[in-house]
């Protein structure tokens with residue numbers, strides 16, 4: 281029978297402590313609600329003694345979360361435990377998570393104590409925490425580097441004293457999977473009362489082993505995995521929970537476990553966390569990266585068209601994404617081009633695939649990426665000039681009054697005439713330019729994403745802008761790079777508008793042809 285793996289999320293504690301700037305209460309509540317919606321079993325809401333703000337956030341999270349268990353971290357220090365319990369006191373059930381270093385290194389050089397003193401501190405703290413709740417988790421900090429004899433000794437005593445969850449953290453991400461799973465197996469062999477507690481693991485990713493170690497630990501007997509969605513956390517981060525969850529789902533026959541997680545919420549939750557925490561997800565990040573389900577090479581795209589299973593072990597739909605279109609580039613083969621034409625409703629009777637593919641390769645080399653409207657143009661319109669400049673930026677001028685009101689003046693060449701606009705805004709220059717260009721061109725597009733990145737090259741700072749907009753249910757992209765960030769932003773919007781106008785022109789030509 282499949283056994284359940286408990287998912288413990290520490291985005292709001294281990295994850296948050298790794299951010300450049302801490303989150304406010306409202307932001308933490310939004311994350312907690314998203315975690316609850318995906319049915320995370322335990323949410324570590326914070327470390328209440330660390331600051332009044334953290335204390336308040338834990339209190340507020342307790343008011344909002346109904347289904348997940350809320351947990352707070354505390355050192356084996358009286359005031360930490362009292363404050364952690366106070367922060368969660370409105371709840372009937374909550375967990376206190378105690379931690380104390382158990383490796384020789386931590387005991388001697390950090391805590392300046394001996395093993396006996398550590399044992400006494402641990403028992404005293406457990407007893408105090410039990411006055412508030414019987415749901416106590418105890419972390420043997422740096423367990424990955426703790427001697428197995430000491431680890432077995434302290435765990436046996438902790439369980440004897442009523443600790444319900446024993447956490448084995450690889451605090452510094454030092455172990456490798458077979459070594460880490462051996463620690464867990466040894467505990468099952470050597471700790472006589474081990475069956476009276478849940479064994480949890482909390483792995484860090486310093487050597488990139490966090491997910492591998494966590495999976496190896498459940499195979500050896502652990503039944504709770506700690507980590508964060510996206511993998512954020514101290515230094516190189518924590519176990520990326522989305523990876524663990526999808527590994528358990530995808531390899532269910534091999535692993536024989538299940539989680540209660542609503543997979544379809546994974547992508548949405550990762551987006552909420554990356555936006556609120558201001559961390560970007562690498563494009564090749566497993567499960568949630570932009571390319572995680574993208575097939576690029578001609579051979580792979582062809583294989584996918586024949587049978588998705590050829591190159592797909594999971595479906596993007598599993599994590600709540602819609603079907604992902606192939607990225608059409610010069611690496612794409614004829615099969616991908618034909619497939620996209622088919623998706624747009626054209627059969628090979630409507631166009632000449634051989635000719636289309638030749639033109640496609642030429643344009644893909646020039647342009648980088650080919651969109652649906654490019655394909656339509658290549659297939660159906662003769663001698664159409666590329667990247668026609670329907671709109672040209674002639675002048676842009678702005679004044680900022682004490683960062684309050686921005687006055688913007690824009691002059692463009694559009695529809696064979698000069699057009700000008702004056703606009704005042706309190707929302708900053710870039711919002712103003714977006715609004716002004718929308719108004720002056722009368723094109724009803726919706727900004728979906730803009731990334732403004734500064735790069736330092738040739739002794740100068742450059743602004744690189746990428747923009748994504750929605751127009752009539754299609755997605756369009758624009759970009760520009762300039763030493764002037766305002767110019768790059770304006771020109772990237774104009775670039776996307778030119779793409780939209782070209783698309784309109786193509787549609788018109790196809791209709792008339």
Ligand code: KIV
Pocket residue numbers: 294353379419421422447449450451452482484
């Ligand atoms: O990495 C670690 O050891 C921790 C503990 C507090 C569980 O974060």
Ligand code: ZN
Pocket residue numbers: 294449451482484514518
């Ligand atoms: Zn940690």
